[in-house]
Amino acid sequence: MYFWKCWRETRVSFYIFLFIAVTLAALLWKIMDSTMSELPAKQLFALAWVILVFASSALAGLAALSFGATGISEEFAHKTAVFLLTKPRSIRYFVWTAWAANAVQFLTLTVSMMLVGASILSWRYHAPLTGRLLLAFVPGLILTSLIFGMTYLLGVLHKNGRDGFLSSLGVVILFPIVCLALEHFWQIHLPSPADMYPFGMSELMSHPELASTLPPFWPLVSWSLAALACPFIAQLVLERTEVQ
Amino acid sequence: MNEPAIDTTDLAKTYAGVRAVSGINLKVPRGSIYGFLGRNGAGKTTTIKMLLGLTRPTAGSACVLGMDARGGHIAILQRTAFVSEKKTLYPSMTPSELVRFSRGFYPTWSDSAVEKYARLFEIPMKQRFEKLSNGNQTKVWLLLALCQGADLMILDEPTSALDPITVDQLMHVLAEDALDRGCTIFFSSHQLEEVERIAEYAGFIDHGELLMEARLDDIKNEFRLITAAGSSLPAQTSPQILSVDVEENFYRYVVTRDAEGFAAELSRNGATVASIATLGLREIFLQLVRKEQ
Amino acid sequence: MLFHVNPSSGVPIYAQIEIQVKNAIAAGAVKQGHALPSVRKLAAELGINPTTTARAYQNLERDGVITTIPGGGTYVAENVPRFLKSEKVRRLQPYARQLAVEGAQLRLTDEDILRIVQEELAKLAERVGDHK
Numbered sequence: 001m002y003f004w005k006c007w008r009e010t011r012v013s014f015y016i017f018l019f020i021a022v023t024l025a026a027l028l029w030k031i032m033d034s035t036m037s038e039l040p041a042k043q044l045f046a047l048a049w050v051i052l053v054f055a056s057s058a059l060a061g062l063a064a065l066s067f068g069a070t071g072i073s074e075e076f077a078h079k080t081a082v083f084l085l086t087k088p089r090s091i092r093y094f095v096w097t098a099w100a101a102n103a104v105q106f107l108t109l110t111v112s113m114m115l116v117g118a119s120i121l122s123w124r125y126h127a128p129l130t131g132r133l134l135l136a137f138v139p140g141l142i143l144t145s146l147i148f149g150m151t152y153l154l155g156v157l158h159k160n161g162r163d164g165f166l167s168s169l170g171v172v173i174l175f176p177i178v179c180l181a182l183e184h185f186w187q188i189h190l191p192s193p194a195d196m197y198p199f200g201m202s203e204l205m206s207h208p209e210l211a212s213t214l215p216p217f218w219p220l221v222s223w224s225l226a227a228l229a230c231p232f233i234a235q236l237v238l239e240r241t242e243v244q
Numbered sequence: 245m246n247e248p249a250i251d252t253t254d255l256a257k258t259y260a261g262v263r264a265v266s267g268i269n270l271k272v273p274r275g276s277i278y279g280f281l282g283r284n285g286a287g288k289t290t291t292i293k294m295l296l297g298l299t300r301p302t303a304g305s306a307c308v309l310g311m312d313a314r315g316g317h318i319a320i321l322q323r324t325a326f327v328s329e330k331k332t333l334y335p336s337m338t339p340s341e342l343v344r345f346s347r348g349f350y351p352t353w354s355d356s357a358v359e360k361y362a363r364l365f366e367i368p369m370k371q372r373f374e375k376l377s378n379g380n381q382t383k384v385w386l387l388l389a390l391c392q393g394a395d396l397m398i399l400d401e402p403t404s405a406l407d408p409i410t411v412d413q414l415m416h417v418l419a420e421d422a423l424d425r426g427c428t429i430f431f432s433s434h435q436l437e438e439v440e441r442i443a444e445y446a447g448f449i450d451h452g453e454l455l456m457e458a459r460l461d462d463i464k465n466e467f468r469l470i471t472a473a474g475s476s477l478p479a480q481t482s483p484q485i486l487s488v489d490v491e492e493n494f495y496r497y498v499v500t501r502d503a504e505g506f507a508a509e510l511s512r513n514g515a516t517v518a519s520i521a522t523l524g525l526r527e528i529f530l531q532l533v534r535k536e537q
Numbered sequence: 538m539l540f541h542v543n544p545s546s547g548v549p550i551y552a553q554i555e556i557q558v559k560n561a562i563a564a565g566a567v568k569q570g571h572a573l574p575s576v577r578k579l580a581a582e583l584g585i586n587p588t589t590t591a592r593a594y595q596n597l598e599r600d601g602v603i604t605t606i607p608g609g610g611t612y613v614a615e616n617v618p619r620f621l622k623s624e625k626v627r628r629l630q631p632y633a634r635q636l637a638v639e640g641a642q643l644r645l646t647d648e649d650i651l652r653i654v655q656e657e658l659a660k661l662a663e664r665v666g667d668h669k
Contacts, residue, residue, distance in 0.1 A: 001348035005334070079332040086296055087349045088322035243298040277586060412584050419586045420577070440544035442586040461592075464549035504638060519642070522547020 002084075002094060006101035010070050014105045017063045021113045024059060025120070029051075034099030045125035049133065052117045057140030060110040064144040065168055067106040068151025069161035072234070076159035081243050091238045097229040106148055110141060132214065139196035139215050142223050146193060147172060149230030152197040156176055156234040247310050249274045249396050249428035250295060254304035257290050257421050257452075264290045267304065269389055270348040272430050277422050279439035280432040281529065282449040288432040292400050296326060309396055322350070327385045329401050330528070335374035339367055339384045343391070352393030361387050364413060378405040385509065386414065390421065397421075399431035403438060411435070415442050436525045446525060455532045456486060458500070460506035460525075466504035467523050469498050469531070473514030487531050498523065498531050538567050542583050550585055554593035559602060562613060573603060573611040590605045 032048055038200040072095050082096060114137045122129045147168060154171075155164025175192065183187040196219045199207075250272035257265040258489070264293040265287040272278045274323045282288050292300040295306050297317030307311035308320045339362070349537060362369055365383045373381065382405045389397055397418070419442045421427050433439055439446060440460065447457040458467070467486070468491050479488050484506065489496040495515075499506050507517045523531075538561050542553045561567045573579075576594055580587035594611060597603045604614045640650040 001345055005345055007338075009336075078331060078335060080334055082298065082330065083333055084326045085298060086321055086324075086326045087346075088318050088329075089349070090318055242300070243293070263626070360613070415584060416581055419580065419588075423577075423587050438614055441550075441584055444586065444588060461549045463552070464547055464552070504634075524545040524547055526545060 002089075002097045003101050006071060006098045007105070010102060010105055012069060013063075013066050013070075014109065015110050017059070017066070021059060021109070024055065025117060027056060029120075041128070042125075045121060045127040045140040048121050049118075049127065049136070052114075052121060053136050053140060056110070056114050056117055056137070057144060059113065060106075060144035061138065061147055061172065063106055063109055064148035064163050065151050065172075067102040068148040068168065070101050071155070071161075071162045073152070073159060073164055077161060084180030087244050092235050095156075095231055095235040095238060099149075099234075102152070103145075103148065103198055106189070107145070110144060114141070122197070129191060134213060138220060139193070142196060142227060145192045146223055146227040146230075149227045151231040153234045156175060191219075191222075193219075193223050196223060205229060245275070245331070248272055248307075249276075249305040249309060249429060250278075252291075252295075252304065253306075255286075255291065255294060255301055255306050256303040257299065257301045265294070265449075268449070268452075268454045269457075270447060270454065271457065272428060274428050275417065275426045276444045277429045277442050278431070278445040279443035279445065280395075280430060280447050281434075281436070281439060281525070282432070283413070283434075283533065285377070286449045287452040288449055290452075292398055292432065295323065295398060296324070323352075325392040325397045326381075327389050327397075327399040329400050329404075331378070331381045331405070332383050333373050333384065335372065337373055338358055338371060339369045339373070339376075339387065340492060342373065342384060343369075343457065346388050346392070349358060351391050354391050354393055357391040357393075358387065361390050361417070364417070365410060369390060377409065379407060382406055383410070390417065393425075394427060396428045396430065397499075399429070401433060402431055403433060403435055411438060418502035420441065426427055436529065442465050448529065450533055456528070462500075462525065463528065466501045467513040467528065468506055469496065469521045469523050469527060470499060470503060470510070471518045471521075472507070472510050472515045473518060474510065474513070477510060477513065477515055483536050486528075489531065489534060496531070498528060538571070538573070540579065540583060542585065544585070550589045550648060551571055551593040551596065554579075554590065557594075557600075558597055558613075563604065569613050569614055569615050571613045573613070575611065 004030055028051065029046075032051075033042070054148070060068075075094075085091065118134065121127070137238050150171065151164050151168035153164075154167040155161045158164050160165065176194070179190045181191050182190055196215055198213045198215055248271045250266050250270055252270045254263055255265060255268040256263070256268075268287075268291060270291075272473060280288055280291075291298065294301045295313055297313055297320070300314070302324070308316075309323055311320050313320065322478050329464075334345075337345065339477050343358055347355070365387065367383050368376065371380075373384065376384065386399075386402060389399070403414065406414065415438055418431075422429050443460055445457070445459055446463065448455045465528060473493055474495065475493050478485065479490055481487060484499055484501060486498040486500050488498075497506070503520050507520055510517055538556055538558075539552060542550050542596055546553065548556075558573070573594075574582065576588065577587050577592045579590045583590070585604070593607070598605060601614055603611055605611045636650065640647075
């Protein structure tokens with residue numbers, strides 16, 4: 001029942017993002033076609049792949065912020081927490097059900113965007129889709145899932161989805177800046193989701209064949225766990241909160 | 245099943261140094277209708293929240309339907325219907341959708357009751373909740389509570405936004421429900437007339453303390469207001485003296501039993517007993533609250 | 538018969554109903570065999586708790602004022618002397634005590650108090666006579 005209700009509330013966002021994804025895809029297609037037709041097909045494919053990986057991650061990131069900002073935090077914003085939490089289910093049930101409803105939509109959107117994009121490119125440039133190529137999407141998937149989880153948790157901490165969205169956006173913008181500054185000035189390397197990417201975007205643009213490098217294993221695992229830890233922390237926080 | 249529906253022992257709650265509720269000992273018998281009375285901010289809602297597991301008590305314990313409020317709170321919620329003081333619900337859902345949402349949680353849900361009460365209270369079932377008037381919003385909460393098939397109904401100010409006709413209908417429905425299904429009804433209210441009509445028990449809370457808990461019939465039969473003039477008369481509360489109000493040498497007592505014996509005792513000690521009067525809830529309420537001031 | 542109750546009064550609601558039934562019978566306004574509304578119906582009419590009307594009816598039945606036929610309704614009873622004289626005296630005593638206390642509080646003489654009682658008895662006899 002609760003799953004159904006959460007789904008209902010976010011399905012409009014779901015369709016909006018779907019629409020944006022399709023539009024963006026069409027746009028990128030046009031750009032690829034017009035600007036880079038002089039390059040050989042293989043190189044074109046590799047380039048297009050890199051662009052797809054990063055563009056889909058960016059859109060997925062936005063979706064992560066949006067879907068993470070609803071769910072249990074909205075119960076507090078709308079003052080329906082008293083109604084919901086007097087239903088015979090544990091807080092754990094509600095936190096995870098809302099998270100799951102949003103996660104399903106978010107992941108469906110993200111994964112299909114990536115797979116459809118991959119299939120289109122593969123067809124367009126007559127290049128086979130290897131497992132390694134597909135693995136290039138995994139860091140983006142985990143990173144955006146982490147953003148989703150973080151937004152969800154921050155929404156719970158603020159007891160407000162919108163503030164969760166803004167805080168999370170703040171982290172997404174500031175964290176890379178802080179990491180870069182620490183690295184540049186004090187040579188301190190802060191563990192960050194960037195560790196999941198074996199190569200940066202500029203390197204890949206000049207050597208697109210590097211796109212099929214395997215991402216490093218442990219950063220993938222640890223950041224996945226971090227993504228799952230977020231709703232768990234949200235549950236622990238809410239179990240200790242007084243309901244107004 | 246003779247244990248009380250609600251049984252609290254020294255239940256207390258302190259918020260940031262403020263004692264919202266202190267040492268409450270409620271006993272609500274099964275199948276009864278209990279009116280929980282008190283002024284705004286007296287601690288009614290805080291007490292109710294502790295019974296439902298929405299707030300953790302600072303001290304003491306509560307036993308609801310035989311289960312501990314802390315450990316068994318999901319099991320309690322399964323059999324308890326609740327109407328909140330603030331009548332907010334999901335703004336974009338209609339009453340029909342809210343019914344659909346709620347019924348999934350309760351195996352004891354009654355669809356026929358939904359139809360019956362929606363018609364009786366004239367609830368617009370297809371209108372978005374945010375567009376409903378305060379009265380209709382309250383009615384939706386009541387509908388969801390009444391159709392749940394609960395063993396205990398905890399209602400926090402259920403009549404505050406309702407017109408007198410609807411209040412009448414509601415009181416009737418509650419009384420019938422209690423009788424037919426043996427449901428216990430615990431409701432807080434300011435409206436003493438409603439409580440006097442259908443409640444069998446009344447409890448008064450003020451400044452977080454339970455000042456009185458008694459059967460309504462006992463209040464009418466035994467409680468008396470005795471006014472006397474004299475000096476050095478008893479001025480402390482006791483099991484028999486619920487409240488005493490002294491102004492110069494006029495004493496006003498609310499006694500809980502044997503009013504005549506008490507009056508005779510006063511006379512023997514040289515006081516002049518001016519009157520022995522019966523009491524309704526309003527007079528008791530005012531006497532108890534005045535005593536606090 | 539028409540009932541009216543005041544929930545805020547110092548008299549319990551069930552007692553108010555009993556008094557009204559007894560008054561009506563004593564004044565001859567309702568006769569033996571007159572049908573009374575059911576417990577639930579009366580509760581619904583008066584907007585009160587059915588346990589209250591049930592209690593009133595139980596007391597009235599115990600006192601022999603009304604009888605209930607299972608499945609058939611509630612009626613004003615035949616005037617069968619159910620109690621011994623000593624029992625009747627015992628039942629009247631609380632009212633007499635109340636009267637004595639009130640009278641003493643008002644500083645009335647014994648004669649005044651007795652006269653008031655006799656006046657009431659006379660008025661009652663008159664009303665019964667009127668209804669015959």
